[in-house]
Amino acid sequence: MLLKVLIIIICILYIVRYVFKLLLPAIFRTVINNAQQQHAGQQQNYQQTKRPDERVKVDYIPEGQKGKVPDSEGEFVDYEEIK
Template identity: 40%
Template sequence: MGIIKFILITLLILYIIRVIIRLVFPLVLRNLFSKVQQQAEKQARQQNAKPEGSISIDYMPPKDKTGKSDNLGDFVDYEEVK
């Protein structure tokens, strides 16, 4: 008799947990997705906050150092051999 009572109580508790999860889980997911969507919209608004037609340069390559021709080396005459 004790084993049957234990099994019935266990099944009842599992059924109640299952019903609660079916009711609560979608609400938690909706809330989570809503927050993620709001953060994405906020980030998109921040990136598009620049006025139209403005130019922004994120990277400028370093300029090559131009030296005097004296420092570049010796010039060697070239003759083409046929």
Template identity: 45%
Template sequence: MGGVIKFLIIAIIVLWVIRLLVRMIFPAVIRNAFNNMQNQATGQQQQQRARRPEGTISIDYMPKKEKKKGNADNLGDFVDYEEVK
């Protein structure tokens, strides 16, 4: 019986110490991660601003223009319809 009580006391103490360490370390790790993400985002914004001056427009993709033929015979079949009231 004494071994079980000793085990429970040691387990409670170990869990309590782990809980204290997590409460102190976890916020610092999260704060550091957020600061790193914020620094990366501001660095990317500065790089984009440095590449091209403000007010310029850049087009990444421009589709090929197809020549349209004006011949109505090639446009398809047209069906007359009557309006039903």
């Protein structure tokens, strides 16, 4: 009786192992394909929502500011080049 149960359990384990060998690659393949499709969809949504022109346009520069660096930008430090 105990030998029969042991043989049945071993047979069931081998069958389950064989089935998993067949099904697991297919399951992984579908999961990976779904993840790739979601990623591609997210990239497409990002590209569609991206503004077409992201350059900064300056329409007005005050007269006193042209070519002048404000004092708040820091101070110039003299340096000597050594050769």
